[in-house]
Amino acid sequence: MLKKFTLLAFMGLTCAFSFAQPDTTKLSSFEDTLNDNTPVFVSTLDDDNEGDGNVSGLLQSSRDVFAATAGFNFFAARFRIRGYNNDKTTIFINGVPTGDLVTGYSQYYKWGGLNDVTRYAETKKWLTTNPYHFGGIGGYSNIDISATTIRKGWRISYANTNRTYRHRLMATWGTGMQANGWAFGVSVSGRYAQEGYIDGTYFNALGYYAAAKKEFNKQHSLNFTVMGSARERGRSNIFVQEVYDLTGNVYHNTNWGYQTLASGDSVKRNANIAKDHVPVFTVNHEWKKDDNMKLNTSLLASFGKMGVQRLNWYDAKDPRPDYYKYLPSYYYDKNDPDNARILENAWINGNTDFTQINWDQLYRANDNNLYTQEDADGQAGNNQTGKRAKYVMENQWSNELSISFASVLNKNIDKLHITAGLYHQYQRNHYFKTMADLLGADWWVDVDRFAEQQFVDPIAAQNNADTPNRLIKVGDVFGWDYFMHNHESTVFGQAQWKLEKFDFYAAVELSDQFFYRDGVYKNGRFQDNSQGKSEVYNFFNYSAKAGVVYKISGRQFITANGAYLTEAPTSQNVFISPRTRDFTVPDPTNETIYTGDISYILSYPKVKMRATYYYMERKNAIWSRTYYNDEYNSFVNYVLKDVDFWHQGVEFGVDGNIVGGLSANGVFAWGQHLYNSRPTAYVYRDNSAELIDSNKTVYLQNYKIGGMPQSAASVGLKYSGKNYWFVGANFNYFMDIYFDPSPDRRTEEAVQGFVTADPQWEQTLDQHKIANGYTLNIIGGKSFKFGDYFLSLFGNISNVTNNTNFIAGGFEQLRFDRTNVNKFPPKYSYMMGLNYFIMATLRF
Amino acid sequence: MKKLLFIALGIAALTACKKEPDSPPENVIKSGSVITIDSLRNWQQAFSPGGVSITDTLHVYGIITMDESEGNIYKNLYLQDHTGAIQVRLTSGSDFAVGDSVRIALAGAYLSEYAGVIQLDSINPDEMIVKQSANNLILPEVMTIDSIGFEDEAKLVKLENVQVTFANLGSTWADAYNQASANVILEDCNGKTIIVRSSGFASWAGDEVPMGNGSVVCIVGRYNSDIQLTIRSINEVNLTGTRCAGQILAKDFEDDDLNSGGWINYVVVGTTLWETKYIGGNTFANITNWNGTVNSAAESWYLSPQLDLSNSTSASLSFDNDCNYSGDPLQLLVSTDYPGTGNPSTTGTWIDITSTASWDPNTSAWGFHPSGSIDLSAYTGGNLYIAFKYIGTNSNGRTWEIDNIVISG
Incomplete structure (x- = not known):
């Protein structure tokens, strides 16, 4: 009774105070360019999070029924456990944190497709002890990539699916630890789709892994691993509902179009291609002094290319078919x-000149644009005549180089277990553009079309003022060129006591992060603050967490955890428009996070259950985007400071055997994920950094964090047969889904001139809610043994009922016109219809 | 049991803290600050002929009865509610549409009068007009030319059984070329008339007025002592019926059909036919024996249907004609005994009345010329046919155009 009372009191408190949560709107702000005034949204059908259908590796390995069910069954609806972004879960490789220092996010793409290697990650969710490092409040996952994790022998698998890719072939070979002290492991994974689930998308990826480990003696071993994944993907995009209505296709994709080749053949070409290949190299040393002391030291290096190829244009009409002025509603x-x-009529009849990129038109426009560029390449009198490109395909690179060092000591002293660690990471990202395809033109001129319209002084339009009017040919660097340097150093310590009735732990971390920009180009608009090194922004932070497990019996537990953290803002959030200048949000400060959870856990052989209440509060976050603002008639940098978030909720999961091989599971997640402050907005003109508006109040308090179901539930049955086969099905239901609120709509200025009785009042302010949705998923598998050969078959079918009405992600457009508040409606994507994944694996 | 209790308590505690989303400070309409259109009109009339500057936070609601999309008005709207209607003058063009229900914030507006029209002036459409909903259609009030008065100014009305006056037939609604406004007079069968004024920017400004009788939907306006009607859309001008008694035949070729109404195209010599032609918003009958290379011998008749003049004591004919190039004149003939079919050059007795008409004197340029009223009274008391006879030779031939044939009797 006392326990319950305590719990209630605890919950009461959480209502009285306010708690917070992470920035969910961070879809991909780095893609947010002048060419593209809405943030690029990563579709569910995309591969960015390696949700390749073979079950998120991270979550699957968790034995917790809640995490396992939510991971597989809630994935398609973009459910986020506790509403956290993935930056709150730390991914380690051999104990080294691998988060991206620029964004804070984990970087699964670096080893995408290497499921044989990454499958057996050690995962613990939420606030917990951590044998590697302090870790995130969402938990951690450590991928051991040393050679000994690869099982001895061969493992060859083929998978067929209709998702982002069609075929996957994987081969893995390991020696295991041999008598001579050496172990080797190799894995190769190829994934391919000429065309994915969505028209015009494609997928090519090759993952590779090689590791060697030498055990010198019982105490020392050294491991070397290299792994990487080279991918190229033709991507899809998402739309306002009007486009789906017109095309009658909820999986429409305007990124592709037909291009007529010299041979006369017409081919599909995608105008939005992502390419990445950032291999990881690690060396790590294990020192097991004795059973009570272990020291692991690792060095990790990672470098490579990551870029997006997309259209750019100059003095020409917008080539994107879904541009708002090309839709009937604009004229209505x-x-x-x-x-x-x-x-x-053009849209409804599927006239591809309207519904897709019109490549031939782009080539024609370039072909007809004979132009004389005076004083080309910065040389007076150098007049060049040629076909000046109106449209081009350009590569936008963000190439990473990072080096990390981590060392962690684990030591038992009686009932006390001590963990202490050091970690340092340096990451340098090189951002620049290269010309990919001039689409038939002779050259492109490296000027900014918006600046050209706005400024009288011609130098202002120069992206590289040191060489004005530069003529750009294929392969040339242009547009922007700068480096972002990030450093992070941490030390941490953790102590755990295991007693008969109680386990305790407590951990602290101190960290220092600093970053700066180093510009290569002198931008014509920002000649004094674009070239060279910026000021160094340094942030010192500390974190502490503690928890207790009360063992009511060997089968029943109560756990409670709490944490207090301060976190540095990321360089991505601090720098505004770093492509053109060294300019930051005013007075960037650390974020603060409070979080806690309390759980009741049952663990019987035939029934396992967990019920948890959690809260999290995050304060003083920064939000910044660049987009075209109709009120100011300009591209603006819209910066919010003091954005607070809060999350609270209940997680419940139960898995029990009913009879024989039949078991049932049920998962319920009730969450409340809200904005928890009235942030202050600062608005800058993007082309001049002029502060146009400051201290504007954004009325965001209690708006829902969007882009995910706030609550979800699943019930399922699973039958395991005697001869190594199983089949299971889960019905999943998703509730309370909203689009993330666009801040500028929630200001006094946005509703100025409207009265509460006007429909515009609510249309402007009300948060867009999406209808609840459901899915039915089936999973099954069977294993065979033929002598020394094991064959296993595995398959899953998601969304068996082919429910194509469920909006699984989207956003409110930032663009807003007060004279027609519905002119820029939300853009969103629909969940994939019936999709499957089947795989056969042979082991020997 | 324990877990159920746990969950139940948890949910109870959590839902207890349901949180309402934030909102900027609310702007509410104060009671008494909404006024009707007739109050606005009365307010202005109290100060007439001066104006009233509105400084208080007041609002008027109404439905747009005419918008700018057809070009007949610009930077203007008409607004109507259950009490009345008013012209709204905007500071810039707008995209509001007929049927939009709107709220107009009146602070900063100006009430004034121009040539007797009460105007709600200085309305910034982006800032002061807030659309409430679309497609709220107000039906026009059916009125007669007689019953429309100054008190109906700005109101949406419908006139039935009216037609463009005989004098205005053949003209366009306005001067589209010079983008100048013009008047067209409508009449009813009792001879009561009313002005329709159209802008040279109206999308139908260059269209020829229709000859038939029917209905017209329009906004009532005023210019000092004159009532002026303003058409919203040419689609609401349905003048296709039979004209009032007294005019027994009219053909304007706007239906692009040479034979409608019983007219006959009869080739006696050669292959040259009368054809319809559409130029500059007007359709007319056209004939030429020049095929682009050579002239060829031709005799082609354009024959009217049988006209019953048995009850008439007087009759007249008028038409517009235009000719170009050298060759024979067009002949105008009448017959009282033509049987309605057969070769007219060998059938029936035809009387040449060419000389009674006025013909286009300029044979080297285009441009219609009115024939004037041709007296047909000598042929009343029975059936009558009229015919235009075209003659061409192998060496020359004119191009003739005929339009707006009206026969009264």
Whole structure:
């Protein structure tokens, strides 16, 4: 009774105070460019999080029924456990944290497809002890990539799916630890789709892994591993509902179009291609002094290329078919139904000149644009005549180089277990553009089209003022060129006591992060603050956590955890428009996080159950985006300071045997994930950094964090047969899904001129809610043994009922026109219809 | 049991702290600050002919009865509610559409009068007009030319059984070329008339007025002592019926059909036919024996249907004509005994009345010329046919155009 009372009191407190949570709107702000005034959204159908259908490696390995079910069954609906972004879960490789220092996010893409290697990650969710490092409040996952994790022998598998890729072939070979003290492991994984689930998308990836480990003696061993994944993907995009209605296709993709080749053949070409290859090299040394002391030291290096190839244009109409002025609604809103109907017919009839990129038109525009560039390449009198490109395909690179060092000591002293560690990471990202394809033109001129319109002084439009009017040919660097340097150093210590009735732990971490920008180009608009090193921004932080497990019996537990952290803002959030200048949000400060959870756990052989209440509060976050603002008639940098978040919720999971091989599971997640402050907005003109508006109040308090179901539930049955086979099904239901609120709509200025009785009042302020949705998933498998050969078959079918009405992700457009508040409606994507993954694996 | 209790308590505690989303400070309409259109009109009339500057936070609601999309008005809207209607003058063009229900914030607006029209002036459409909903259609009030008065100014009305006056037939609604406004007079069968004024920017400004009788939907306006109607959309001008008694035949070729109404195209010599032609918003009948290379001998008749003049004591004919190039004149003939079919050059007795008409004197340029009123009274008391006879030779031939044939009797 006392326990319950305590719990209630605890919950009461959480209501009285306010708690917070992470920045969910961070879709991909680095893609947020002048070319593209809405943040690029990563579709569910995309591969960015390596959600390749073979079950998120991270979550699957968790034995917790809640995490396992949520990981597989809630994935497609973008459910996020506790509403956290993935930066709150630390991914270690051989004990070295691998988060991206620029964004804070984990970087699964670096080893995408190497499931044989990464499958057996050691995962613990949420606030917990951590034998490697302090870790995130969402838990951690350590991928051991040393040669001894590869099972001795061969493992060859083929998978077929209709998701982002179609085929996957994997081969893995290991020696295990041999008598001579050496172990070797090799794995190769190829994934391919000429065309993925969505029209015009494609997927090519090759993952590779090689490791060697030498055990010198019982105490010392050394491991060397290299792994990487080279990928190229043709991507899809998402739309306003009007496009889905017109095309009748919820998986429409305007990124591709037909291009007529010299041979006369017409081919599909994608205008949004992601390429990455950032291999990881590690050396790590294990020193087992004795059973009570272990010291692991690792060095990890990672470098490579990561870029997006996309269209850019100059003095030409927007080539994107879904540009708002190319949709019928634009003309209907202008009370011009005649033109609206012309467009409507073109879209409805699937005229690809309207519904897809019109490559031939782009080539024609370039071909007809004979132009004389005076004083080309910065040389007076150097007049060059040629076909000046109106449209090009350019590569936007963010190439990473990072080096990390981590050392961790684990030591038992009686009932006390001590862990202490050091970690340092240096990461340098090189951001620049290269010309990928001039689409038939002779050259592109390296000037900024928006600046050209806005400034009288011609130098202002120069992206590289040291060489004005530079003519760009394929392969040339242009546009922007700068480095972002990030350093992070931490020390941490943790103590655990295991007693008969109680286990305790407590951990602290001290960290220092600093970063700076180093510009290569002198930008014509920012000649004094674009070239060379910026000021160094340094942030010192500390974190502490503690927890207790009360063992009611060997089968029943109560656990409680709490943590207090301060976190540095990421360089991505601090720098505003780093492509053009050294400029930051005013007075960047650390974030603060409070979090806690309390759980009741049952662990019987036939029934396992966990019920948890959690809260998390995050304060003083920064939010910044660049987009076209209709109120100011300009591209602006819109910066919010003091964005607070809070999360609270209940997690419940039960898994029990009913009879024989039949078991049932149920998972319920009730969450409340909210904005918890009225942030202050600062608005800068992007082309001049002029502060146009400051101390603007954004009324965001209690808006829902969008882009995920706040709550979800799943019930399932599983049958395991005697002859190594199983089949299971889960019905999943997703609730309370919202689009993340666009801040500028929630200001006094946005509703100025409206009264509460006007429909615009609610249309502007109300958060867009998405209808609840469901899925039914089936999973099954069977294993065979033929002598020394093991064959296993595995398959899953997601969304068996082919529910294509469920909006699984989206965002409110930042663009907003007060004279027509619905002019820029939300963009969103629909969950994939029926999709499957089947795999056969042979082991010997 | 224990777990259920745990969960139940948990959910109870959590839902207890349901949180309402934030909102900027609310702007509410104060009671008494909404006024009707008739109050606005009365307010202005109290100060007439001066104006009233509105400084208080007041609002008027109404439905747009005319918008700018067709070009007949610009930077103007008409607003109507259950009490009345008013012209709204904007500071810039707008995209509001007929049927939009709107709220207009009146602070900063100006009430004034121009040539007797009450105007709600200085309205910034982006800042002061807030659309509430779309497609709220107000039906026009059916009125007669007689019953429309100054008190109906700005109101949406419908006139039935009206037609463009005989004098205005053949003209366009306005001067589209010079983008100048013009008047067209409508009449009813009792001879009551009313002005329709159209802007040279209206999308139908260059269209020829229709000849038939029917209905017209329009906004009532005023210019000092004159009532002026303003058409919202040419689609609401349905003048396709039979004209009032007294005019027995009219053909304007706007239906692009040479034979409608019983007219006959009869080739006696050669292969040259009368054809319809569309130029500059007007359709007319056209004939030429020049095929682009050579002239060829031609005799082609354009024959009217049988006209019953048995009850008439007087009759007249008028048409517009235009000719170009050298060759024979067009002949105008009448017959009282033509049987309605057969070769007219060998059938029936035809009387040449060419000389009674006025013909286009300029044979080297385009441009219609009115024939004037041709007296047909000598042929009343029975059936009558009229015919245009075209003659061409192998060496020359004119191009003739005919339009707006009206026969009264």
